[in-house]
Amino acid sequence: MKKNTIYNKEGFSVPNGYFKENKTAILKSTEPTITNKSKTDLGFSTPNKYFANSETTILKSVKPSNTSIFYKYKSTFKYGLAIAASILLLIVISTNFSSLNPNTKIVTTLSKKTETNLDSTLFYKNDPLLSIYLDDNYSEEYLDEFALEDLVFSE
Amino acid sequence: MIEESLFIQNLKDPKTKEKAFTKLLDQYQQRLYWHIRKIVLLHEDANDVLQNTFIKIHKGLPKFKGDSALHTWMYRIAYNESLSFLNKKQKMLKISSEELTTKILGELKEDVYFEGNKIQYQLQQAINTLPTKQKRVFQMRYYDELKFSEISEILETSQGALKASYHIAKKKIEAFLKQ
Numbered sequence: 428m429k430k431n432t433i434y435n436k437e438g439f440s441v442p443n444g445y446f447k448e449n450k451t452a453i454l455k456s457t458e459p460t461i462t463n464k465s466k467t468d469l470g471f472s473t474p475n476k477y478f479a480n481s482e483t484t485i486l487k488s489v490k491p492s493n494t495s496i497f498y499k500y501k502s503t504f505k506y507g508l509a510i511a512a513s514i515l516l517l518i519v520i521s522t523n524f525s526s527l528n529p530n531t532k533i534v535t536t537l538s539k540k541t542e543t544n545l546d547s548t549l550f551y552k553n554d555p556l557l558s559i560y561l562d563d564n565y566s567e568e569y570l571d572e573f574a575l576e577d578l579v580f581s582e
Numbered sequence: 583m584i585e586e587s588l589f590i591q592n593l594k595d596p597k598t599k600e601k602a603f604t605k606l607l608d609q610y611q612q613r614l615y616w617h618i619r620k621i622v623l624l625h626e627d628a629n630d631v632l633q634n635t636f637i638k639i640h641k642g643l644p645k646f647k648g649d650s651a652l653h654t655w656m657y658r659i660a661y662n663e664s665l666s667f668l669n670k671k672q673k674m675l676k677i678s679s680e681e682l683t684t685k686i687l688g689e690l691k692e693d694v695y696f697e698g699n700k701i702q703y704q705l706q707q708a709i710n711t712l713p714t715k716q717k718r719v720f721q722m723r724y725y726d727e728l729k730f731s732e733i734s735e736i737l738e739t740s741q742g743a744l745k746a747s748y749h750i751a752k753k754k755i756e757a758f759l760k761q
Binding site for chain 1 (some may be wrong): 585603604605608611612615616619620625629632633636637640695696697698701702703705709
């Protein structure tokens with residue numbers, strides 16, 4: 428009542444919406460000090476109702492149901508992994524055994540032999556190519572032999 | 583202390599865990615957000631780091647032994663998450679840490695959630711000229727109002743060294759702003 432008398436008698440007045448704004452200011456000042464300090468001193472701000480929304484998001488992301496699903500399937504996953512590993516092991520073993528199979532070996536050796544024969548024929552006929560692979564110590568011997576065979580005997 | 587150990591028990595107990603975690607979130611969400619925000623500066627980045635921090639806290643609670651205070655432990659997680667976020671950003675952009683700071687300061691100017699004036703922007707520039715440790719000590723002591731003993735646990739540095747760093751940081755910021 429005293430306040431009202433002062434306003435009335437002394438002719439004090441307040442700006443429009445003063446009490447509404449003042450209420451907001453007082454409520455703001457009761458927020459945690461760190462928030463205020465960050466806002467006023469650093470000029471940082473956040474979207475409206477950010478903390479309320481963020482809390483909901485965080486709680487959703489750590490919901491226990493997600494965890495229980497993980498634990499529910501954890502054992503299944505373990506068994507699945509063991510089965511997959513066994514299958515892989517079987518594949519590796521069977522591949523190794525097939526490489527040790529005598530038939531396979533013959534085929535491989537035969538094909539290799541054929542390849543070698545082809546190469547050696549080609550190699551043997553191609554003297555310049557052969558000379559590249561010859562060691563210097565043998566080149567003279569090779570030339571002598573070449574001269575004897577190709578030049579003397581061909582005559 | 584008894585209250586905290588009881589609270590930790592509630593956080594670990596599957597029956598009370600959910601309720602206790604919501605309480606923890608209520609109590610520390612804002613503090614940790616502002617702690618992170620001062621390191622990463624941009625709101626969107628702070629939001630990502632805050633969520634990761636609480637997910638880590640939630641995962642780590644069963645292993646929390648109580649060697650340090652709960653809030654110090656959470657601050658340490660938030661701090662490490664923030665640094666790891668910045669490192670990832672730096673690697674992704676293939677730039678140096680100095681270049682990253684310059685880039686973030688540039689983005690801060692455009693950030694709709696930065697309402698600071700020229701002086702406040704200069705303050706950010708001043709803080710970001712400091713070496714990493716001085717910067718963190720200054721932010722934790724001045725803005726987060728953490729005790730040197732708590733900062734010492736978070737940064738794993740002796741209190742003496744932290745006090746010296748804080749003193750030097752303050753002087754450097756003053757000098758920067760006077761220029």
